[in-house]
Amino acid sequence: MKFSTVLGALAALTTVSAVKVNPLPAPRNITWGNSGAIPVKQLKLRTDSQGGQHATLNLAWERAWDSIITLQWVPAAIEAPIPHFQPFPTGSATKRAAAKAIHNVQVTVVDPNADLQHGVDESYTLEVTDSDGYVEIHAQTIWGAMHAFTTLQQLIISDGQGGLIIEQPVTIQDAPLYPYRGIMVDTGRNFISVRKILEQIDGLALSKMNVLHWHLDDAQSWPMQMRTYPEMTKDAYSAREQYSRSDMLRVIAYARSRGVRVIPEVDMPGHSVSGWQQVDPEIVACANSWWSNDNWPLHTAVEPNPGQLDIIYPKTYEVVKNVYSELSDIFQDNWFHVGADEIQPGCYNFSSHVQDWFAEDPSRTYNDLAQYWVDHAVPIFRSSGSNRRIMMWEDIALSAEAANDVPKDIVLQSWNNGLGNIANLTARGYDVVVSSSDFMYLDCGKGGFVTNDPRYDVMSNPSGDVTFNYQGAGGSWCAPYKTWQRIYDYDFTTNLTDTQKKHILGAESPLWSEQVDDVSISNEMWPRAAALAELVWSGNRDKNGQKRTTELTQRLLNFREYLVANNVMAGMLVSKYCLQHPHACDFYYNQTVIT
Numbered sequence: 001m002k003f004s005t006v007l008g009a010l011a012a013l014t015t016v017s018a019v020k021v022n023p024l025p026a027p028r029n030i031t032w033g034n035s036g037a038i039p040v041k042q043l044k045l046r047t048d049s050q051g052g053q054h055a056t057l058n059l060a061w062e063r064a065w066d067s068i069i070t071l072q073w074v075p076a077a078i079e080a081p082i083p084h085f086q087p088f089p090t091g092s093a094t095k096r097a098a099a100k101a102i103h104n105v106q107v108t109v110v111d112p113n114a115d116l117q118h119g120v121d122e123s124y125t126l127e128v129t130d131s132d133g134y135v136e137i138h139a140q141t142i143w144g145a146m147h148a149f150t151t152l153q154q155l156i157i158s159d160g161q162g163g164l165i166i167e168q169p170v171t172i173q174d175a176p177l178y179p180y181r182g183i184m185v186d187t188g189r190n191f192i193s194v195r196k197i198l199e200q201i202d203g204l205a206l207s208k209m210n211v212l213h214w215h216l217d218d219a220q221s222w223p224m225q226m227r228t229y230p231e232m233t234k235d236a237y238s239a240r241e242q243y244s245r246s247d248m249l250r251v252i253a254y255a256r257s258r259g260v261r262v263i264p265e266v267d268m269p270g271h272s273v274s275g276w277q278q279v280d281p282e283i284v285a286c287a288n289s290w291w292s293n294d295n296w297p298l299h300t301a302v303e304p305n306p307g308q309l310d311i312i313y314p315k316t317y318e319v320v321k322n323v324y325s326e327l328s329d330i331f332q333d334n335w336f337h338v339g340a341d342e343i344q345p346g347c348y349n350f351s352s353h354v355q356d357w358f359a360e361d362p363s364r365t366y367n368d369l370a371q372y373w374v375d376h377a378v379p380i381f382r383s384s385g386s387n388r389r390i391m392m393w394e395d396i397a398l399s400a401e402a403a404n405d406v407p408k409d410i411v412l413q414s415w416n417n418g419l420g421n422i423a424n425l426t427a428r429g430y431d432v433v434v435s436s437s438d439f440m441y442l443d444c445g446k447g448g449f450v451t452n453d454p455r456y457d458v459m460s461n462p463s464g465d466v467t468f469n470y471q472g473a474g475g476s477w478c479a480p481y482k483t484w485q486r487i488y489d490y491d492f493t494t495n496l497t498d499t500q501k502k503h504i505l506g507a508e509s510p511l512w513s514e515q516v517d518d519v520s521i522s523n524e525m526w527p528r529a530a531a532l533a534e535l536v537w538s539g540n541r542d543k544n545g546q547k548r549t550t551e552l553t554q555r556l557l558n559f560r561e562y563l564v565a566n567n568v569m570a571g572m573l574v575s576k577y578c579l580q581h582p583h584a585c586d587f588y589y590n591q592t593v594i595t
């Protein structure tokens with residue numbers, strides 16, 4: 001795979017010396033000189049201090065160097081000489097011959113002990129000049145230095161004759177726009193193997209994203225082996241489709257060593273039945289009801305299978321506490337996502353505890369019920385230590401059944417109603433992670449997964465069927481499919497005040513997995529998630545304020561090849577002709593039509 005990708009790329013280029021490099025995400029500030037490429041020899045890492053987490057840094061460099069020498073990368077999709085774009089350097093052969101080779105990577109890390117937590121400094125500078133004979137990297141933390149490595153590994157390329165070169169001089173000052181840059185993997189709807197989860201982490205690290213939001217379970221299955229309640233994995237799909245404690249620790253360690261935090265999610269009280277019901281069926285409401293979307297007034301869930309934690313039954317909180325403490329012991333990140341989306345009132349018709357509670361005081365509403373959950377569950381979620389930050393889906397503060405008073409220090413993940421909900425939540429003072437489904441959901445547009453659906457049994461197309469099969473959602477609630485351009489063009493801070501903007505912590509693309517498993521996860525996730533990566537790292541505009549979506553084209557097409565070469569099985573976005581003929585496949589000839 002690697003070999004053929006590289007060969008294919010080589011064939012696309014007339015001369016390798018004319019190669020232009022275009023790392024993704026685009027650095028905040030990259031300045032090229034034009035004295036030309038110089039040779040890169042076996043690069044040794046030199047650090048001016050030892051101790052701290054230097055072993056982690058050394059391993060990161062070994063991986064970067066291994067990728068450099070294994071791939072002998074030749075940029076697969078180069079930028080075209082369109083006047084609008086800043087030209088890339090091409091050096092003269094004489095200068096190149098006279099240049100000193102690069103032998104070392106000199107890294108200075110100011111605080112080698114800084115922990116990988118939300119808001120850790122990820123900035124770095126990187127400089128290459130032919131007078132130095134080394135690459136110079138400065139970073140506050142090892143996590144910033146790792147980002148420098150993923151930039152450098154994209155800058156060092158094949159010279160076409162078995163050697164390596166780097167264009168120089170080059171000076172980079174880089175730091176992310178947002179501290180939270182992530183994707184979400186859902187292992188509740190379908191099991192995703194550890195191997196495939198690690199592959200997502202490789203994609204995150206290469207694109208400088210730093211959060212893997214792991215939606216561990218859902219109503220459909222409970223894959224995590226628990227010491228407290230071993231019976232919960234009776235609701236895993238099989239003995240093979242489970243995560244042992246050491247599997248989870250392995251994912252966390254792998255991610256950490258690549259600068260990626262793992263934020264676990266146990267979705268509660270909605271989307272909860274598998275696993276929980278094995279501990280005590282009474283802590284789950286409506287598990288055996290018909291989900292009833294064919295007769296909507298009687299619906300108990302928005303997708304099969306139904307089940308929600310019983311908010312009034314006291315034992316619920318005992319089990320929640322035990323499950324949460326055990327998982328908090330495994331997942332060491334300060335943040336923990338506790339779900340709280342899509343509570344369906346109809347489900348609680350099946351709970352005598354909830355019905356009795358309503359009967360006790362007829363003034364009680366479903367908002368009060370959600371508040372009861374917040375009042376009783378949040379103290380449990382806080383009990384794991386003063387550093388714990390709780391994250392929830394926005395529904396708890398914005399749906400028809402929202403709680404009346406959600407503590408302001410809970411981070412809310414916004415997924416509905418685009419800019420409207422972001423504006424609402426930030427105006428109310430909540431810190432927000434943007435995941436607007438109309439822009440960032442990677443699972444949309446594939447049609448429905450629910451079976452026995454007569455809406456597909458229509459012989460006319462398009463007339464008379466403008467709401468479903470033709471021009472409609474076709475069974476996908478968040479249709480259409482979100483393309484990389486749709487994601488990258490999303491200006492999610494539009495019309496926010498400066499105070500509101502400060503409440504945006506970053507963004508995350510979820511990939512819900514009703515129709516995803518090991519076979520397709522990487523193909524669905526990448527390279528679209530890399531468009532988000534650049535959006536939250538350095539933004540979607542050039543220094544004139546012009547949207548640079550069209551400029552991203554070749555960078556992203558190259559990065560897709562680069563992901564595949566690094567064994568992240570990213571999907572193809574265009575016919576290869578487009579990749580080899582920059583901008584030949586643009587819709588508009590005008591390069592500034594996207595504003």
Ligand SMILES: *[C@@H]1O[C@H](CO)[C@@H](O)[C@H](O)[C@H]1NC(C)=O
Binds near residue numbers: 029030031171173
């Ligand atoms: C970008 O880097 C160059 C070279 O270090 C520097 O002269 C310039 O001021 C920087 N630009 C910005 C916007 O920081």
Ligand SMILES: *[C@@H]1O[C@H](CO)[C@@H](O)[C@H](O)[C@H]1NC(C)=O
Binds near residue numbers: 346
């Ligand atoms: C629940 O009860 C309410 C009030 O009686 C009713 O409107 C609703 O249809 C019921 N839902 C289900 C799923 O039984």
Ligand SMILES: *[C@@H]1O[C@H](CO)[C@@H](O)[C@H](O)[C@H]1NC(C)=O
Binds near residue numbers: 398423427428
């Ligand atoms: C947020 O939305 C809720 C529900 O629609 C509404 O009641 C509230 O006034 C809104 N708040 C702000 C600040 O927009």
Ligand SMILES: *[C@@H]1O[C@H](CO)[C@@H](O)[C@H](O)[C@H]1NC(C)=O
Binds near residue numbers: 494495
């Ligand atoms: C932003 O605000 C302006 C002025 O109120 C309005 O015309 C525009 O539609 C808003 N943009 C969006 C995307 O809501």
Ligand SMILES: *[C@@H]1O[C@H](CO)[C@@H](O)[C@H](O)[C@H]1NC(C)=O
Binds near residue numbers: 590591592
């Ligand atoms: C390109 O599109 C922009 C935005 O619509 C427009 O302002 C500009 O005049 C166009 N340029 C040409 C050469 O048509």
